[in-house]
Amino acid sequence: MPADKAKNAVAVAIHRVSKRFGSVAALDDVSFDIMRGEFFSLLGPSGCGKTTLLRSIGGFEAPTAGDIQIDGQSVLHLAPYARPTNMIFQHLALFPHMNVRDNVAFGLRMKRTDAATTARRVEEALALVRLEGYGDRGIDQISGGQKQRVAMARALVNDPAVLLLDEPLGALDLQLRLQMQVELRRLQRQLGATFVFVTHDQGEAMAMSDRIAVMNSGRIQQIGTPAEIYERPVNRFVATFIGHANLIEGRVAEQRADGTALIDVEGLRVAGTAQALAAPGASMLAVMRYEKLQIEAGGNASVAGTGTSTLATVSEKTYMGAALRFVCRPGVGPTLTVDAPNTEAGRAICEGDSVRVSWAASEINLLAE
Amino acid sequence: MTSPASGKTPKPFPGVRPIGRPFWLLLPGVAWLLVFGLAPILFMGAVSFWRSSIFGTTPDFQFGNYARMIEEPLYVELLVKTLRIAALTTILSLIFSYPLAWFLASRKGAWKAVCVVAVFVPFWISYVVRTFVWLPILGRNGLINQTLMGLGLISSPVEWFLYNEGTVYLGLVYVYTLFMTLPIYLALEKIDPKLIEAATDLGARPWQTFRHVVLPLSWPGVLSGSIMVFLLAVSAYVTPRLLGGTSGIMFGNMIANQFLSNNNWAFGSALSMTLVAVVALFLLVVGRWVGIREVFTGGKG
Known part of the structure; x- marks a missing residue:
């Protein structure tokens, strides 16, 4: 790991980012910093621009204006495969033609990591998400919660500078969702990784985040710790959307x-x-x-x-x-x-x-x- | 999630109890197969042991027809050549169809409908017409010769555009390529775009994404398209007849000759049976290979 991966440094800098789809502004002059090792949530109703912002960080959308920096370097010119980010997709997007192990190994293999290292890191990643021994299972042979874990392992095995999570828990039933919230938080603390988590569920954002950015209509309404946002909402939208x-x-x-x-x-x-x-x-x-x-x-x-x-x-x-x-x-x-x-x-x-x-x-x- | 993963192959009759099935429900299907599938082949198989002469075809049981086919190198050579043409036609169709299917599958909205229709409309025309149309294009006084002479690039018409094996490939690929395009297109259509995003996100460059995600997931389409085109090409008759000349003749033409001009039904049946057997063998081999393939790609269990 590079020496500058210290805490209290900016992991992701969003600088005056706008994104227009035709005449609609999905993101309207958004600026903020995400700190290293932070669990940062983007919270808002559907259509508020949170997913567009996440996809812009990952490289799947190109902002119409502004800059996005990761570890001090602008990433706008980089294709998704060249960015130091990994994403956990809303519906996970696990490869159906591969078993659990090959799914997890995918990123390392694409970077031509040698077979021994790949095998070792895949086993470590499976252990991290408590799926030891599941490597040979097909994707259609495991439960919804296990698929979540495979998706996490598949992303985390690449040691991303920033992990992007696009409402990955949305499809789970309540009990499993609560369980996975705890699990995600545990992983994030254990790895000291930077997580950017998109959700429309205020309870989920509250329970998991170090800081939350509340968004509406392409704008940031308020950024703060869960307590700050709950106890001191700055406007009517934040006050109504949360609690x-x-x-x-x-x-x-x-x-x-x-x-x-x-x-x-x-x-x-x-x-x-x-x-x-x-x-x-x-x-x-x-x-x-x-x-x-x-x-x-x-x-x-x-x-x-x-x-x-x-x-x-x-x-x-x-x-x-x-x-x-x-x-x-x-x-x-x-x-x-x-x-x-x-x-x-x-x-x-x-x-x-x-x-x-x-x-x-x-x-x-x-x-x- | 309980939604089935895409690309999953369904098990044959999952959960069906092996006894007590109302088997009579199968009767219409079985009858259809017997009348239109098995009976003609059995009849043809019987006739292949008969004896044809100038006085007609008489029932018999002798291996003369098969012996003749093996003794005269012409027939085996023609069979090998036919298999080669069918195989190469399949490969050429695949090379042509995959990018076309990819193009269609990656269009969006109204454009997609327009493109798909544009590709398929010519194939509503009879394949005889679509084969015949090459004559005024490639012929002695055809479009290409006229154009080249008009441009002063050649002084006399080029003769080899027509009536050779190359023309047969052209005709077969043109007539049958959609049987390849369609299944590949449908397979590509089914691929969740998020899987391609996921691959890209995990560091796969465009070629790697194609190689490791798109190609394996469209593989069933490639296989079924290949089988279709191969089967159609191996029994081609019209295309080599119209475009092949003497050097482009295929096994189907030889069979037709026995029935239409030589009046040798018995020998024609023997040739037909041989082709059926070879094709059946081919399907068996491919079928087994596909089975292994699916186990290999994680569809087991």
Whole structure:
């Protein structure tokens, strides 16, 4: 391995990349860096440009503008076979006319690696994905999860500078998908490799990534750690795409020195943390995640004016197993949905009950609209 | 994933119980085979032991017809030559058809339909016409001679364009090449483009991708196309008749002569039976080779 393969170096630099298909912009002036050894996810709805970006890194799409560098070298002029990347395809694209071993050996053989080295590295790769002894199996003789592992081994055996993953877990059932998520994370940590993972599944991105880039309409909406993106979404799209939130528009009633602000929503006062100072009267969006709200029965002692609670009536209750979901109607203001942990106190609350819904100002984000 | 991998060869009758099948359902098929397949061959086989003379063909059981065929070198030589022509026609068709099939398979959208139709439309015309059309092109006063003389490149018409083995190759390849193109095209069509991307991603250059992914996956098409063209070419009659002259004659012409001009049905049947036997042997050998091949490429189990 080259000596400069240290951590804290940029593995992939995306610089002002645009891609147009006719009049449609699949990627619109996208720039960011992916660090070495990072598990980086591109997250967004279908058609947001995440796959186009991944395929551009791999060499299967040519950007109309901008530059892509891997380990400091521009790769735009390189064909896919000459790039230091390997891809795990959405439907895996294992070669049906070869057995497991020949699939895994393919990349090394194309580079004319000698037979002894190839055999050794193929066995190592199969061991890495826990498929020892499966070399002679045909591709149609193994299960879906095993095919996943073969696809991983086939890519990783080439020791790529960057591994590109194009929703490889999409076709698996839930249990297997969760299992493969853990497996992928283990592999990435064990190898210290740079993974770029495309997914539309926010839970998957959250569970696996060091950092996530949320994309929509060919643009980056936000880049950050899963916690940053979840706790501090920068706009309405990110707030809605990840997790469940009450999105409530109001006008700034009071801006406080500690960074919190109070907004007025149809008479309901909501205190939250503003990411930028806003003038009184300005329109703002409160992001109130379902599980950041608390619910308690009765609740006659309303702390009016602080903007951290309201009295309400439960209009709908849904049992979801791990959580209980309450739709509450405050006396004034919009409907609030609350996810409460499945506890005895929570289960005791019924539809039609009077409750108090409360929250901490630090947990509520106020976004400038 | 539960979706079957492409290129997988289905097992014959998987899961069929060996007893208690309603075998009478097979009767129409069996009857068809008996009447149109087996009966003519049995009849021809019987006639090949009969005796033909100027007074007609009379039932007998003697090996004279076969003996004559072996004793006179002409017939064996012609059979060998016919096999050679059929084999070379197959190879030439393959060389011509593979790039054509590749071209068709790699077109997209409406263009593909246009290209496919453009390739296939000429083959809706009778193959006799398509063979005959070479005469006004290659003949003494044909298109090519006229053009060359008009350009002043030659002073008198070239005679060897027609009526030799070369013309037979030209005619056979032209008439039968689509029987090669079609199965190869269908095989190429079935290849998932992602497999080609995957190969490229894994470091395979275009030639390597072709050699290690495209060719093996289109191999069944190549084989079935080759068998078709070989079988059609080995029994060719019209093409050598129209284009071959005396030096381009093939085994089929010899058989036809026995029936049409020599009135020697018995000897004609013996020649036919020999050709059937040789072709059957050929299919057996190829069939076995294909079987081994499929095991070799991982289709076992």
